[in-house]
Amino acid sequence: MRTYLDCIPCFLEQALRAARMMTNDEEKVKNILNTIVYMMPDIPLSSTPPEIAAQIYAKINDIAENHDPYQAIKRESTKRALALYPMMKEYVAMANDRLLAAIKVATVGNLIDYGVASNEIKIEHEVADLLEQDFSVCDYEAFRKRLEQAETLLYIGDNAGETVFDRVLIEEIQKPVIYAVRGGPIINDATREDAMQAGLDDVAEIVSIGAAIPGAVLEMCSPEFRSIFSDASLIISKGQGNCEALIDKKGPIFFMLKVKCRVMAKVLGLHEGDIVLKQNPDGYI
Amino acid sequence: MRTYLDCIPCFLEQALRAARMMTNDEEKVKNILNTIVYMMPDIPLSSTPPEIAAQIYAKINDIAENHDPYQAIKRESTKRALALYPMMKEYVAMANDRLLAAIKVATVGNLIDYGVASNEIKIEHEVADLLEQDFSVCDYEAFRKRLEQAETLLYIGDNAGETVFDRVLIEEIQKPVIYAVRGGPIINDATREDAMQAGLDDVAEIVSIGAAIPGAVLEMCSPEFRSIFSDASLIISKGQGNCEALIDKKGPIFFMLKVKCRVMAKVLGLHEGDIVLKQNPDGYI
Numbered sequence: 355m356r357t358y359l360d361c362i363p364c365f366l367e368q369a370l371r372a373a374r375m376m377t378n379d380e381e382k383v384k385n386i387l388n389t390i391v392y393m394m395p396d397i398p399l400s401s402t403p404p405e406i407a408a409q410i411y412a413k414i415n416d417i418a419e420n421h422d423p424y425q426a427i428k429r430e431s432t433k434r435a436l437a438l439y440p441m442m443k444e445y446v447a448m449a450n451d452r453l454l455a456a457i458k459v460a461t462v463g464n465l466i467d468y469g470v471a472s473n474e475i476k477i478e479h480e481v482a483d484l485l486e487q488d489f490s491v492c493d494y495e496a497f498r499k500r501l502e503q504a505e506t507l508l509y510i511g512d513n514a515g516e517t518v519f520d521r522v523l524i525e526e527i528q529k530p531v532i533y534a535v536r537g538g539p540i541i542n543d544a545t546r547e548d549a550m551q552a553g554l555d556d557v558a559e560i561v562s563i564g565a566a567i568p569g570a571v572l573e574m575c576s577p578e579f580r581s582i583f584s585d586a587s588l589i590i591s592k593g594q595g596n597c598e599a600l601i602d603k604k605g606p607i608f609f610m611l612k613v614k615c616r617v618m619a620k621v622l623g624l625h626e627g628d629i630v631l632k633q634n635p636d637g638y639i
Numbered sequence: 640m641r642t643y644l645d646c647i648p649c650f651l652e653q654a655l656r657a658a659r660m661m662t663n664d665e666e667k668v669k670n671i672l673n674t675i676v677y678m679m680p681d682i683p684l685s686s687t688p689p690e691i692a693a694q695i696y697a698k699i700n701d702i703a704e705n706h707d708p709y710q711a712i713k714r715e716s717t718k719r720a721l722a723l724y725p726m727m728k729e730y731v732a733m734a735n736d737r738l739l740a741a742i743k744v745a746t747v748g749n750l751i752d753y754g755v756a757s758n759e760i761k762i763e764h765e766v767a768d769l770l771e772q773d774f775s776v777c778d779y780e781a782f783r784k785r786l787e788q789a790e791t792l793l794y795i796g797d798n799a800g801e802t803v804f805d806r807v808l809i810e811e812i813q814k815p816v817i818y819a820v821r822g823g824p825i826i827n828d829a830t831r832e833d834a835m836q837a838g839l840d841d842v843a844e845i846v847s848i849g850a851a852i853p854g855a856v857l858e859m860c861s862p863e864f865r866s867i868f869s870d871a872s873l874i875i876s877k878g879q880g881n882c883e884a885l886i887d888k889k890g891p892i893f894f895m896l897k898v899k900c901r902v903m904a905k906v907l908g909l910h911e912g913d914i915v916l917k918q919n920p921d922g923y924i
Contacts, residue, residue: 362672363655370645380644384684388680392680
């Protein structure tokens, strides 16, 4: 999916938030913001939003000389999600359809996102609310059938903490899973280390997409990851960044996400706040 | 109140919305947006947000060669608000305290704001909801006492359509009222023509603040308006733009507004969406 003009104010909003995470000096924040402002007129709208975001966050990190500003937040998110793990397991165990319940859990986990939300996310409260919310799109039958036939399953992760919710779903999938993480720190997205803190190495093989980009833009991913992607008989794409990167790609992809902005809502024909299990419109099933 | 770095993404959001109102050609929209983007690093944060907004909207109107892009929207807002007028009058008539009810009506009318909201505002539904909402700050006793003593009353209007809600309050005030409008078209703010369409010329003397600016920044207003301002024994300031312009000024000012962004919320120590009747913190009562 391309970048829209609507993304420009949002990129600056994100830049402001990221800069403030790194310094309390508003003069420095202003300088960082202005640097990003001057980048805006030249951004190629034909690129996907995660590609632009990767450039913006890299620039901010360079200026602030901080390679991984979200590290502490990521650890905290994982810790708090792990505390919710028993509740999630019980939610699945009590469900009539365990797989569907686990998909709901994994999708609801996408509420954790420090690229979008500035305030501390009250995940404990929001998880309970979101679990009550119906999917706006739920291509569950297609997913279930595809899963039955699948041999190689690729699960493309999104944020740290959300990883724990992903683990709940992977534990319900009775097949080998490859779990893909970012190739380096980018916003609060999960890296290998974050996935391991969530215990994902016990239930999946962890691989890197090969780039520090908040969405698996295939052209920027490693040849190894692209090979895994093209060989997979079922691909789960978590979160908005991966959806932005992959919505135009062919393949047996199922997107699980919370819709977090009006652009994504428009592209998917949905509303902000919706939770979605959506088969790739170009999928070959 | 000064401008905050948080206002920069918001200004661009507003610029995008304004540009799209004037053209469907995304290339033209992009050119307009980029022009505004390049203005951002040089905006003086010591200025009030309405001063910056006035420059931005003037620049957009210049580029698009459209002096009053919100004219049709303003007419429509006034028309729809006039259709609600009988309901508002009944709401006041049924109330235990007519004045307080009319203040609520006038404040709720501040939901009409095309600077903030992009979608068509469903005023018919939102008015009913907001009338049920309690004031987060309600300096009503101070207001009532001040009104009893007041001889000259200045009412600084905000948006077209909201004008009709203002009329309901002015009709409950048993004193002569001077109603101030913008000196020229700016966003959907009320000009003399808009105020007259709301019937305000029947219940008040209409004056201009003397500038096309979406908030009564005194330094930019006419000497005539400044004189009325300093002579007034009670000033009602409607909406966020006027509040941004006047919050640091001395005088017997009461702000009536819906809090529309996180910056205003922080300045007032309130939350977005709150409705407020707030005595000027520096007021001399």
